[in-house]
Amino acid sequence: MKAEESSLRGDTFSILERGGIYIALVLVLVSAAILSPAFFKPSNLFNVLRGAAPLGIVAVGQTIVMLGGGIDLSLAGVMALTTVVVADITQGQNISLVPALALVFGIGIAVGFLNGLLVTKRRVPPFIATLGVAILLEGVRFVYTKAAPSGSIPPLVRFFANEAVGPVPTNLIIFFLVVAGFLFVTHKRPFGRHIYSTGANREVARLSGIDVDRVTLLTYVICSTLAVLGGLVLAGFIGYADNYLGRGYELDSIAAVVIGGTSFAGGSGGIGGTVVGVLLLTMLFNIVLLLSLPIEYQLVVKGAVIIAAVALYSFRTNRN
Amino acid sequence: MADVEMNNRVWSHKTQHFFETHSRFIIVVLVLLSLAILGSVASPYFRSSRNLLNFGRKMVVVLTMLSIGQTMVMIAGGIDLSVGAMVKLIGVFSAGMMLGEQGRLIPVSLLCLGFGGLVGLVNGLIVTKARVAPFIATLGMMSILRGIAFGYTTTPIGSVPKSMRFLARGMVGPFPFALFVIILFIVVACFVLKYTRFGRHLYAVGGNDEIARLTGINVDRTRILTYVVSGGLAALAGLFMVSRMGVGEPDIGEGLELDSITAVILGGTSLAGGVGGILGTVAGVLILGLIDNILNLLRVSSFYQLVVKGIIILIAVSIHRAKRQ
Amino acid sequence: MSIKRITRRKFLELMGIGIGAAGTAQFMPLGKTIPDAKAAAKVKTPPDQLMRQKLAKSTFDCSKYKKDPPWRLAFVTQGKTNSWVVMFDAHVDYAVQVKYKGLFSDFFYGDSQGNAERQLDVYEDALVWRPDVMLLAPMGQAAISASVDETMEMGIPIIYNSSRAESDNFVTWVEASNYRQGAVFAEWLAKKMNYKGKYIALSGIAGLSVVEDRLRGARDVFSQYPGIEELGQAYCDFSPAKGKQVTEAFLAAHPKIDAVWSGSGLQCWGAIEAFVEAGRDIPPVSGEDLNGFLRICKKYNVDFIAVNYPVEIGLHAVDAVVKTMRGETVPRYIDVPIVKFGKKDIDKYLRPDLSDDYWAIHKLPEDWIQKLGFKKK
Known part of the structure; x- marks a missing residue:
């Protein structure tokens, strides 16, 4: 009798563990339907998805870094620097977009290298390495703009960030492409497996012949590059050369990744959860606004969801 | 993961452990000394006794309180991101409840400290019992505490009784009163870490919790206690802040958590746990305070201040290359 | 509104601290604020405005x-x-x-x-x-x-x-006065709505005195008119992007928005874009003398009030x-x-040759504006 009971409980748990985040998503969707009929309006769904895309793009980068056992706090700094540099160089004209893009992607890659080298060669903990780089980037940005950014975002960038193809936002397509790229790498290329092995156990991965330092370095480079892309997409959403663009995205992306079930210690998790995590955070923000709730609800609900989601995941690791 | 292994080794070789701690500590003290020398050479104002004594009345004090708690949490292998939000929340709660009345000073202060400890307890329970990664648990708590603070007030509120201002602003002879308080805290914290069972347990738990468990240490209780201490000290830092300001201000406390973590890591405490100490942390806090102070007195534009600060932090943490093999 | 206040209080109690009451018990002397905007509306002149009047008389x-x-x-x-x-x-x-x-x-x-x-x-x-x-x-x-x-x-x-x-x-x-600026915005918007209608409020960063004072000024004015209702208020962190996201949600939730009270031109910029993309008529809005905001207002022929925070x-x-x-x-x-201006004076203040971050009303000579980096390249 007892055994039966526990196996029953086990079943409940296994549903939770396989689909926890999806159950949470459904719960939020259902409560949205009950609380605010406006949520399911096509225009609102369109806006939620379009709003989710920039966070989604950087969250993919953050997922890769965290799977490899790291963390990246500098990506918001990269996003903001991207915006002001592109706005300044192009002055809102498509014509000089190519050199501007070359420069910002170059900056992104360089920042990724700096993060990666600090973490691998100098063995600086990722948290402090990327935090130091974030402070440095903020300084560089202010030196560059003198606190008064000039120029604006060219129409072409705005098209890829703010328009729609049929009912689908263009930036969502970019997000999907990034996700598809991630899936391709993790499923079809050895590099994907190497990220997981490195994150799971660095020593074992090294002994099995993986160049763990190179893998870690690359995760940071990919993340910074995606931060450049995310910065462009977010900048194109409004077109203003915002010195504070992406503020808070570093912590929000981490929150989305862990809500999505990627382990903080690295080595386990995946992109599906991250996508849902991003949607969940964006939807919560949207619903709070639809219901016209004051700011404290937004903050408290967000905090509670983060803790609850991760607690749910750790149930299974606990059990195993 | 690799860092855990690094620590396995550190734990198993005690001499190495000592070398590790001390070499990091020596580096941080060297950085601190060179900053101090640079400051005295570059600016006559820096050398003035008023400036030096001012450190006893500045954010350094608040940051030291937060960082002592943070050090304990981190030695035991955790991290506490909720401390900045706690300072914000206690800042408005305490002033809002004291309303400048002397009679409410003690009860409200005790209530605030209790609340800080309680939130720490919740953090600890979430981390140990619900097995949520400390970063995430306290990140969530940070959001919740900020929410409560804004729910309580978004505008300046209340005031503290005049006598409370003595805590942050009072002078004993030429010395700021807070200097004595903070030195007392540092001494007690050093003592706790070095000579008490709790202190030794912290290092064991942070070094390798499995081994710690096998040697009969109550790992969960030790961890929870670190969060309680951290929460309580954060509440105390909030009281200190409000005594410095005189009025409850909702626009404070953002970013203090990252500053305290930076200070602790600068001071040589490992993010993976098991390694570190209070004196290093104090040196780390002083480095952050000195950077700001010197650059301000040299009238360096704040744009370059950020660049310089970032570079100094990166250099300080990367001089020492942690051993892995 | 009253229901919201009660849930707010409940919510605080639920957090395990029965001190929410202290929040509304605040009625503070000079220069301090009253947390409950509704309570403030009943007072004819709020305390900090009285304080200003008193100060202005002394030397x-x-x-x-x-x-x-x-x-x-x-x-x-x-x-x-x-x-x-x-x-x-x-x-x-x-x-x-x-x-x-x-x-x-x-x-x-x-x-x-x-x-x-x-x-x-x-x-x-x-x-x-x-x-x-x-x-x-x-x-x-x-x-x-x-x-x-x-x-x-x-x-x-x-x-x-x-x-x-x-x-x-x-x-x-x-x-x-920031309070006055918020109030001037609100007075103009109220008039435009014919003292009857629904508005949304977009603020900067929560907890900043500047931001909260403007909002308080606005609510004190709006609440004098029983026909005017606040649909929602949100903090947009002085970000046009967040202003746009927030307004999108408000547009989805409310079929009719008669005015946008915005504490600064930055979030209002986003709000205007949201209205345009939703295909809805842009209602009267408020903002400051920020060049980018003026540019957008001109582009979409928006009926606006701008008051500079000088x-x-x-x-x-x-x-x-x-x-x-x-x-x-x-x-x-x-x-x-301060200077108040609107749609008909826009060409006097908008400077297409300068960047979006330029503030129109100032006393600096032209070469200083160039030196500060506002000139387009």
Whole structure:
């Protein structure tokens, strides 16, 4: 009798563990339907998805870094620097977009290298390495703009960030492409497996012949590059050369990744959860606004969801 | 993961452990000394006794309180991101409840400290019992505490009784009163870490919790206690802040958590746990305070201040290359 | 609204602390605020406005500060975190370097990097530098109060530049009222709505005195008219992108929005784009003299009110510094004139040759504007 009971409980748990985040998503969707009929309006769904895309793009980068056992706090700094540099160089004209893009992607890659080298060669903990780089980037940005950014975002960038193809936002397509790229790498290329092995156990991965330092370095480079892309997409959403663009995205992306079930210690998790995590955070923000709730609800609900989601995941690791 | 292994080794070789701690500590003290020398050479104002004594009345004090708690949490292998939000929340709660009345000073202060400890307890329970990664648990708590603070007030509120201002602003002879308080805290914290069972347990738990468990240490209780201490000290830092300001201000406390973590890591405490100490942390806090102070007195534009600060932090943490093999 | 208040209180209790009541029990003396906007509306003139009126009638005798020039001036301020501050600071620089050339021997610029705690430390550093006079733009109304008391006791005169601290220990306060700005926006919008309709409110960053004062001013006005209803209020962190996201959600939730009260031009920019993309008519909006906001307003032919939060406050503040150091008697409150304008005057203020971050109403010569980097390349 007892055994039966526990196996029953086990079943409940296994549903939770396989689909926890999806159950949470459904719960939020259902409560949205009950609380605010406006949520399911096509225009609102369109806006939620379009709003989710920039966070989604950087969250993919953050997922890769965290799977490899790291963390990246500098990506918001990269996003903001991207915006002001592109706005300044192009002055809102498509014509000089190519050199501007070359420069910002170059900056992104360089920042990724700096993060990666600090973490691998100098063995600086990722948290402090990327935090130091974030402070440095903020300084560089202010030196560059003198606190008064000039120029604006060219129409072409705005098209890829703010328009729609049929009912689908263009930036969502970019997000999907990034996700598809991630899936391709993790499923079809050895590099994907190497990220997981490195994150799971660095020593074992090294002994099995993986160049763990190179893998870690690359995760940071990919993340910074995606931060450049995310910065462009977010900048194109409004077109203003915002010195504070992406503020808070570093912590929000981490929150989305862990809500999505990627382990903080690295080595386990995946992109599906991250996508849902991003949607969940964006939807919560949207619903709070639809219901016209004051700011404290937004903050408290967000905090509670983060803790609850991760607690749910750790149930299974606990059990195993 | 690799860092855990690094620590396995550190734990198993005690001499190495000592070398590790001390070499990091020596580096941080060297950085601190060179900053101090640079400051005295570059600016006559820096050398003035008023400036030096001012450190006893500045954010350094608040940051030291937060960082002592943070050090304990981190030695035991955790991290506490909720401390900045706690300072914000206690800042408005305490002033809002004291309303400048002397009679409410003690009860409200005790209530605030209790609340800080309680939130720490919740953090600890979430981390140990619900097995949520400390970063995430306290990140969530940070959001919740900020929410409560804004729910309580978004505008300046209340005031503290005049006598409370003595805590942050009072002078004993030429010395700021807070200097004595903070030195007392540092001494007690050093003592706790070095000579008490709790202190030794912290290092064991942070070094390798499995081994710690096998040697009969109550790992969960030790961890929870670190969060309680951290929460309580954060509440105390909030009281200190409000005594410095005189009025409850909702626009404070953002970013203090990252500053305290930076200070602790600068001071040589490992993010993976098991390694570190209070004196290093104090040196780390002083480095952050000195950077700001010197650059301000040299009238360096704040744009370059950020660049310089970032570079100094990166250099300080990367001089020492942690051993892995 | 009343239901919302109750759930808010409940919510606090649920968090395990039954001290929510203290929040509304606050009814504080001068310069402090009443947390409940509804309660404030019942008072005809809010306490901080009364305080301004009272201050404006009094003067401060500065004979004890009289000193022959040159003087050492310390200016502790928010720091160059956005373009408003850049132009505001430039007015102080302009006064010190050009208008009062030769009167100041040295100048200490205390940059708080937009952080109220950091300002406390920068302030201490400024005092170590031993200024003759202190120009202070407090970050938080409350945070720096006790430091101000101490400085005045040391015999260093303090002039508040733009915002003020709680402390009444100061020589003079040079500002334009944020409360009034919010109220002027609201009055115009209310009139445009014919005193009947629904509005949304978009604020900057939660907890900043500037932001909360403007919102309070607006709500005090709107609540006088029973036909006007607030659909929702949100903080947009002075980000056009967030302003747009927030407005999108409000548009989805509310079929009819008759006005957008925005505390700054930045979030309103996003709001306008949201209306355009939703294919809805743009209602009357409020904003400031920010070039980018004006550009968008012109592009979509928006009916708007713009009131500047004058960057020239810095200039008037240095005027007051000079008077103080010459030992004159100065008024305790100096109200810097504001400019209101709308759709029909837009070409007078919009500068297509300058960047979005330029603020239209100022007293700087053209070459300074170029030097500050507002010129398009």
